[in-house]
Amino acid sequence: MFDLGATTPVLADFLAAERPTVLDALAGWVRIPSIGAHPVHDRDVATSAEWCAERMAAAGLEHVEVLSTPGHPAVYGDWLHADGALTALIYGHHDVQPVDPLDEWDSPPFEPTVRGRRLFGRGASDDKGQVLCHLEAIRGLLGGHGPGAVPVNVKVLVEGEEETGSPHFGALLEAERERLACDVVVVSDTSMWAADVPSISTGMRGLVAFDVHLRTAGRDLHSGVFGGAVPNAAHWAARLVAALHDRDGRVALPGFYDAVRPLSPAERSAFAALPLDEAAWAADASVGCLEGEAGVPLLERLWARPTCDVTGLHSGYGGDGVKTIVPAAARLKVTFRLVADQSPEAVADAFEAWARQRIPAGIRLDVHREATVGPALTPTDHPAVAALARSITRVWGAEPLLTRSGGSGPEEALGRVLAAPVLHLGIGLSSDRIHAPNEGLDLDQFGRGVLAAGELWRELAALPC
């Protein structure tokens, strides 16, 4: 089942012997419908946390504890017997995305099913399988091989609210800062370019999101009686949205790009080295044309450039037939993705000032900030990145290319609060269909992930502490 390549004999032997057990564990966890967004599944998320805690203990981790939050619980465990060696904090999450549309699943999302070399089920890749790589690697190394088998100190933190925006994660980090103290953070919640093109992500974009309300009148007005002399909320909302970008696809907020750290020549070449077929990418995205900042290559636009997307725009009537009104209200949901070294607060202030300046007095404008996530960027010349690259090279048989991720997650908070570099050991593939029907995990990648965890600790142990 697992194609293991030539790596750590201990873990290779372990996987060869324990294959059914490891798969059973994966299936057992995926079977728990820990959908964080749906309150009807609150109990399931708690069950998932308890399952994870038991698995941590079974792997040999100590101080295992379910950490309650005002929302869904996280789980913690550690193994701190590598005296004098550095400490790695492993991060992942055990909550999963909702499953609709249910009728597009070929097998039920919470009935894990192996077809071909893939295990299908919600959360198999995002993120239970990736967390399990670490737990199984620890179990394999610690099981009967004595205290020296794991050459670094490891702490494992498995969050329960990642899919709902980690609303309590920052506070948890702050509160547990001492217990979580580490030299390096290892996040396993991302993807590689391809199974035969291993890669390391070194950045996540930040995010600032707004809920904007416009009100032009006390009530919707009859367009025959008032049309031509009163402000129309749909028009003003549209003018704001249309003005967000210039003709070159650049975000039009004054100073928006001022703090953007340019891509290094090394990273630019790394991105250019990735085998990208833009037509296939567009087809995969189900779009008929591509857009974005003029003159900037596709991957740079996705990973290294800030963007603005209106995620919702609603005003007036939306049904069939004619309703002859001048809409009195409009609502916009606006998000900015940010990159190093942009400040979410500065961008938020700039957006609010820009919007106010564009809306006439007499029209009410309310701007609410809904989310703020800082951009995360791991220095590509950090020795831990090189250590991760060597680990991956050994397992995948090819040197990893450098990538970034366009998404936003808790990585920035992890790196900032714990003051440690963030490594991404992500074994997902774009074919995993995360967040979509028929999510699945490539079992070869899963096995390699277990090995790569072991390799990474060996490599990290060799670094000067």
Added chain:
Amino acid sequence: MFDLGATTPVLADFLAAERPTVLDALAGWVRIPSIGAHPVHDRDVATSAEWCAERMAAAGLEHVEVLSTPGHPAVYGDWLHADGALTALIYGHHDVQPVDPLDEWDSPPFEPTVRGRRLFGRGASDDKGQVLCHLEAIRGLLGGHGPGAVPVNVKVLVEGEEETGSPHFGALLEAERERLACDVVVVSDTSMWAADVPSISTGMRGLVAFDVHLRTAGRDLHSGVFGGAVPNAAHWAARLVAALHDRDGRVALPGFYDAVRPLSPAERSAFAALPLDEAAWAADASVGCLEGEAGVPLLERLWARPTCDVTGLHSGYGGDGVKTIVPAAARLKVTFRLVADQSPEAVADAFEAWARQRIPAGIRLDVHREATVGPALTPTDHPAVAALARSITRVWGAEPLLTRSGGSGPEEALGRVLAAPVLHLGIGLSSDRIHAPNEGLDLDQFGRGVLAAGELWRELAALPC
């Protein structure tokens, strides 16, 4: 109850004697909840038509018939014994607007209630009371006064679908063209400037309405994974909407104003003579600022200039919290109000071509036409307008000023299909709160409306046929 002024003695005597009966009739009709838009009231609309037919017969009209349509029924009756005199077709409607928000009514909408000099109830002003002016005038004149009492031939057509856009009215007019043949159409479904500033409307705007669908991708896309490289449906919809007007508030479709007939100097002076307090008008409209074509006076913008209002704009997420998507679809509802001599078909073609030209290949654009109403304009120098003005002067004791209406209705079809000038004898007031809670009818206006009907027939009978 009725302040009648010095007019037709027959009708004045009739009203003085029949006051309770006339009020009972109004209350009885208003009591029928003939809401055309709500299928649960279909039977009530039919009951309202039957009530109207009975009242026509009681008034002395002949050939009374409920005219069924694929939707709600209309009602017809005539009195054609004025040999050699011209024929007037009276138009009104018996369906009413919905009543929500119900809790804002001071008395239930279908329990007619007199408070002060006003009868409150849905449909009292729009349009049962205005139709009843004619039916009661006919009853008053024909009752015991012999065949010469009505000096013109009258036909009365009371529609049942005006409040739902008259979807079958054009076909009804075409089918009944011979029965409805007339020399002049009298529409009683509009308002006067004020009780002490009587007025005559001479125009209605036309309308062309669109349902526009944009699709940029097969599915909503993750804004972290795809944002910055794929088209966003909300952005493209907003760009279309923002481009509909230029900086001077003019509609930006090429050639949009080419066919607009300029206001005559006489009409311009007539509009300027109306006592308008723009601040009070804005307060009544519940807006904090006014807009529209730069340099064009308010009433001209409302009545004599074409406009464009987006009545709905919907794309992506509209709830609380952050949903990190690039919306794949958007829907716009776009309406244009048109004036003489614009062609709805030409404007519709221009809009479609303009929209297509602004949306890149690769983005799907579907434009559906939902409604087409031509602009209506009665020549202000037509002798029938002067006849109407004399009638109003006699009843209200003041010469009526010329106005227009910014709305769109069946008037254009009436004038076009029947090839006759359309007169507006409208006795509503802006304080009637039509389409809103606490609709009511000023009972002085109601009484004057009965008298004015009688005066109008006398005046029309004196015109060369």
